[in-house]
Amino acid sequence: MNPLLSIKNLVKVYGKDTRALNGISLDFYPGEFIVVIGPSGAGKSTFIRCINRLVDPSEGEIVFDGQHLEKLTGRKLRKNRAGIGMIFQHYNLVGRTNVIKNVLHGQLSNLPLYKSLLGLYRHEDKQEAVELLKKVGLQDQIYKRANELSGGQMQRVGICRAILQRPKLLLADEPIASLDPLSANIVMQQLHTISREKQLTCIVNLHQVDYAKKYATRIIGIKQGAVVFDGVPSQLTEAMIREIYEGKESQMALKNESPHLPGALTDNERSHAMPMAAGQNDE
Numbered sequence: 266m267n268p269l270l271s272i273k274n275l276v277k278v279y280g281k282d283t284r285a286l287n288g289i290s291l292d293f294y295p296g297e298f299i300v301v302i303g304p305s306g307a308g309k310s311t312f313i314r315c316i317n318r319l320v321d322p323s324e325g326e327i328v329f330d331g332q333h334l335e336k337l338t339g340r341k342l343r344k345n346r347a348g349i350g351m352i353f354q355h356y357n358l359v360g361r362t363n364v365i366k367n368v369l370h371g372q373l374s375n376l377p378l379y380k381s382l383l384g385l386y387r388h389e390d391k392q393e394a395v396e397l398l399k400k401v402g403l404q405d406q407i408y409k410r411a412n413e414l415s416g417g418q419m420q421r422v423g424i425c426r427a428i429l430q431r432p433k434l435l436l437a438d439e440p441i442a443s444l445d446p447l448s449a450n451i452v453m454q455q456l457h458t459i460s461r462e463k464q465l466t467c468i469v470n471l472h473q474v475d476y477a478k479k480y481a482t483r484i485i486g487i488k489q490g491a492v493v494f495d496g497v498p499s500q501l502t503e504a505m506i507r508e509i510y511e512g513k514e515s516q517m518a519l520k521n522e523s524p525h526l527p528g529a530l531t532d533n534e535r536s537h538a539m540p541m542a543a544g545q546n547d548e
């Protein structure tokens with residue numbers, strides 16, 4: 266089977282000498298549910314964000330669905346990136362817009378510019394948006410403003426938006442880091458179920474090793490910008506977990522606690538509130 270995504274010698278250096286990724290090479294196959302774990306600062310977010318070019322890699326190749334993404338710019342990059350959905354830690358919904366319109370934003374990149382500006386969505390997209398919202402239990406919240414929802418509900422809207430984009434690959438950057446354990450479990454369960462049903466390849470960054478073991482078909486451990494573990498959940502032993510998280514982060518990961526606290530959007534997340542929308546990220 267050919268990989269859907271093939272990454273070769275991926276390097277990211279921030280500024281002069283912060284080497285966040287140190288030559289990562291990995292292949293990802295259709296239908297895999299991959300969880301990336303590792304201590305804070307290991308490079309997990311940088312890795313996920315290099316894949317869809319929210320962060321530009323310094324070196325290496327990113328071949329997605331046969332296209333070298335690292336070489337693309339402007340419209341070609343947007344077109345190819347439309348096949349990659351993204352779920353953010355802080356949801357990145359448009360707070361004053363209602364739930365269904367937020368979900369429909371997932372289709373913006375597939376509409377001609379004038380239709381996207383006027384919000385002229387296709388009937389079948391509206392129907393699918395409603396179906397997805399029903400699936401995640403939000404059928405009664407469809408016309409509520411997004412900023413009236415709980416964190417867990419917002420993230421379920423974020424999942425629906427990413428799925429409505431009809432991607433081949435779904436990236437999720439710490440999707441449950443801002444949620445309480447009950448909401449986190451619901452979000453992971455729904456993400457897992459929907460991606461299984463659609464046979465989507467998912468790459469999810471998590472701090473919680475328990476969730477990684479529960480949901481992943483494959484776990485990647487990253488430490489200091491390099492892959493130190495790549496295997497199925499049963500191969501991730503306690504000793505291996507300690508090795509990955511050696512240092513103060515290990516205790517938090519083993520106790521299934523997130524070192525992240527809910528907070529404001531980072532500047533980068535804010536500027537990519539609708540990363541796949543037409544007209545954005547022109548280079």
Ligand SMILES: Nc1ncnc2c1ncn2[C@@H]1O[C@H](COP(=O)(O)OP(=O)(O)OP(=O)(O)O)[C@@H](O)[C@H]1O
Pocket residue numbers: 279280283284285303304305306307308309310311312
């Ligand atoms: N925009 C940036 N500018 C400079 N350095 C950065 C930037 N983003 C990340 N870094 C640095 O790159 C390294 C990897 O960061 P990254 O956020 O990818 O790690 P992470 O594993 O996702 O961490 P966490 O789990 O805490 O989110 C860290 O040393 C971090 O300080």
